[in-house]
Amino acid sequence: MxxxxxxxxxxxxxxxxxxxxxxxxxxxxxxxxxxxxxxxxxxxxxxxxxxxxxxxxxxxxxxxxxxxxxxxxxxxxxxxxxxxxxxxxxxxxxxxxxxxxxxxxxxxxxxxxxxxxxxxxxxxxxxxxxxxxxxxxxxxxxxxxxxxxxxxxxxxxxxxxxxxxxxxxxxxxxxxxxxxxxxxxxxxxxxxxxxxxxxxxxxxxxxxxxxxxxxxxxxxxxxxxxxxxxxxxxxxxxxxxxxxxxxxxxxxxxxxxxxxxxxxxxxxxxxxxxxxxILSRWDAEVLRLFLLKTHYRSPIDFSYDLMDSEKESLDRLYRTKEKVEDLLAKKTSASADEETQKVVESIKSLHNSFFEAMDDDFNTALAVGKFFEAAREFNRFVDRSGASEAQKALVAEAMDAFMKDVQDVFGILQKPASLWFAVPEDGLPLPKEEIEKLVAERAQARREKNFKKADEIRDYLKSKGIVLEDRPDGTTVWRLQG
RNA sequence: GGCGGCGUAGCCAAGUGGUAAGGCAGGGGACUGCAAAUCCCUCAUUCCCCGGUUCGAAUCCGGGCGCCGCCUCCA
The missing domain is CATH 3.40.50.620 (HUPs)
Known part of the structure; x- marks a missing residue:
């Protein structure tokens, strides 16, 4: 070092x-x-x-x-x-x-x-x-x-x-x-x-x-x-x-x-x-990531806009974390096939680069970049390949190992993704029951191929600052915008 | 006046001799009923300017311009 x-x-x-x-x-x-x-x-x-x-x-x-x-x-x-x-x-x-x-x-x-x-x-x-x-x-x-x-x-x-x-x-x-x-x-x-x-x-x-x-x-x-x-x-x-x-x-x-x-x-x-x-407006992890992305000896210019874009970055990492958590929850014992092995090796190599960056005068900006690269590798495999859940879980394990060090050293991604994306009980733009009722209505409309009605509901919620995400398994999750 | 640092894409930013990481934003595509998310492609022939050294420079040297910090309490 x-x-x-x-x-x-x-x-x-x-x-x-x-x-x-x-x-x-x-x-x-x-x-x-x-x-x-x-x-x-x-x-x-x-x-x-x-x-x-x-x-x-x-x-x-x-x-x-x-x-x-x-x-x-x-x-x-x-x-x-x-x-x-x-x-x-x-x-x-x-x-x-x-x-x-x-x-x-x-x-x-x-x-x-x-x-x-x-x-x-x-x-x-x-x-x-x-x-x-x-x-x-x-x-x-x-x-x-x-x-x-x-x-x-x-x-x-x-x-x-x-x-x-x-x-x-x-x-x-x-x-x-x-x-x-x-x-x-x-x-x-x-x-x-x-x-x-x-x-x-x-x-x-x-x-x-x-x-x-x-x-x-x-x-x-x-x-x-x-x-x-x-x-x-x-x-x-x-x-x-x-x-x-x-x-x-x-x-x-x-x-x-x-x-x-x-x-x-x-x-x-x-x-x-x-x-x-700052902490009344953003989670502390957003501030941590903001600071980590500049070398500790350089001056850093603080602004609310920069914090907002850092929040976007962190959300992205948490979406990745969510997938890692899901895959590990249903992990089975399997041995890696050739394609899986390649991705696992690639993530491990990035994990190693993380330490090399940190060993060079705590180059956190480079180290963070390596983690983003790994996240992309992971997402590509999990969302695009036709691999089995068991193979995906093996890649998730490699990603999880990398993420554990990121959590440990940077103090980010420490919460379960569900908690990170959890919506507050109070201060919602609409009562929670109403949101869930509308989401259910929309699901029904989609089943009936009534896309006009489905889109109306989605647009209405969007106008209230609520974003919907339809999952491949047919479920729909909702989140507050930005 | 003395000492020191910085100037890389629309924005943030890594990179100190070997042919420009990463993120945010934008554009195109795949996926989707449409979206969202994700992925792919694209987004700096070029790193403030001018000279020089070198086979080769964002990186080294000289000069210039611009910004900032310290010299006083300060994280």
Whole structure:
């Protein structure tokens, strides 16, 4: 398996530090508001990576934190006149609602910053002892000039950054790029006792402290959105390696951004789309497929139209799944004849290509394409050949094996097809009884060759948004349009 | 100003030296009483433009145009 490493700017062979074990840390969210589509991408990209590593047999320890002490939380709390704790708890709960609906697997550990203050203080003390951190007033800063490799992740030198610095010069800092490890708390802010007085941690130190606590001083994968490369991850490296003298992370993985109409989503542009808004309109699997069809490092442009067309794609895969389910239900023991064998081999070969694509830096777009090709092979055999049900079932088994991995790794096609196509009991354009009565009437009319009446009924239902599908066995199924 | 990315069909998108995956939409056909679904064919002689390297380039090099991100909180 090869993985693109932000640190080296190259694809590298993936070799975990400890055989068969993978430690993975992903920067979670600051809990001061509802999560948006950008968070969803990061969550789902790393969910896919976590799922794939497990699927390949690695023993993965996945850690994702909550930043529950931060300026933005404090501001929100003050604005609402409640405690920071209350804000954090509220949005942690909202976060869980969102990720659960998205079908993202829970990480193995989900540490909160406020529960690891002691570890952070410990780490800051280590840096202080080494002379890398300095106290300035009640604050403690990291002295970037003491870490010669500062800038290695983001690919810039201190000199370049100094030249282009738009950072306001803080009198207390020795250097404008120095960053806070510990901040003295102002009145009304949460605080903890520390060797430097009452205060709270800087943002970057929590990830160094928590990742090393749960994964060790050196671990395999650290991920997050592209925007975290600088300064957050750069500072994490400086803190961790500065303290331990050991390489912090082997592979840095960063996902691309979600844009709205080619523009970055931002509060100031007012183009934020929340996860919960999307999930009220589409099933989470539609969003997953939408994201999967673009490589995780590329920017992706979100739009409702694109989601609609992705829904069409998924429906198609579910129709295929429906046929697989039906065939497996009545499977019999038979050995494959020559034609069947050919199709089975072809599907297996595509199944294999799926893994090859995934092994190449998680090329989900290619991998999804392979599954669509297999679906076509399967449909062609099942709907067109004169093969027996037993032979078709053998092909369905090969397709099912492929689909199991797609479900496992991509988190799509997880429902029974009947559930996917199930119509809601309420909110139907017509009462369910009436629809079924009309469908039965039409069936009668068709038996009597009264096609005029049959078509009238079908057109009427169509005008109400109900589509009929006559099966070869004489039955008729109905579905809601799009 | 510094650093980085991108530009492939109507739309989305994979492909980084060997002759353009896949999906959505569209057109034609098979199937069907007619449809729907499914399948087949079709839909980029060409990958932003101009030069160059090469037997061979969407892929490498040089120049240009356009879009975007980071350098400040940010997934």
């Amino acid at each position: 090869r993985v693109y490493n932000t640190l080296t700017k190259k694809k590298e062979d993936f070799v975990p530090l400890r055989e068969n074990k993978v430690g993975m840390y992903v920067c979670g969210v600051t809990v001061y508001d509802y999560c948006h589509i950008g968070h969803a991408r990061s969550i789902l990209v790393f969910d896919m990576i976590y799922r794939y590593l497990k699927n390949k047999g690695y023993q993965v320890t996945y850690v994702r934190n909550f930043t529950d002490v931060d300026d933005k939380i404090i501001n929100r709390a003050n604005k609402e006149g409640v405690s920071s704790k209350e804000i954090a708890e509220r949005y942690i709960e909202a976060f869980y609602q969102d990720v659960d609906t998205l079908g993202a697997l829970r990480p193995d550990v989900e540490p909160k910053a406020t529960e690891h203050i002691a570890e952070m203080i410990e780490l800051i003390k280590r840096l202080e002892d080494k002379g890398i951190a300095y106290k300035a007033g009640e604050d403690v800063y990291y002295e970037v000039r003491k870490f010669p490799e500062y800038g290695k992740l983001s690919g810039r030198s201190l000199e370049e950054m100094m030249a282009g610095a738009r950072i306001e010069v803080d009198e207390k800092k020795r250097d404008p790029l120095d960053f806070a490890l510990w901040k003295a708390s102002k009145p009304g802010e949460p605080w903890w006792e520390s060797p430097w007085g009452k205060g709270r941690p800087g943002w970057h130190i929590e990830c160094s402290a928590m990742s090393m606590k749960y994964l060790g001083e050196s671990f395999d994968i650290h991920g997050g959105g592209m925007d975290l490369i600088f300064p957050h991850h750069e500072n994490e490296i400086a803190q961790s390696e500065g303290a331990t003298g050991k390489p912090f992370v082997k592979y840095w993985i960063h996902n691309g951004f979600v844009n709205i109409n080619k523009e970055k989503m931002s509060k100031s542009l007012g183009n934020i789309i929340l996860i919960r808004d």
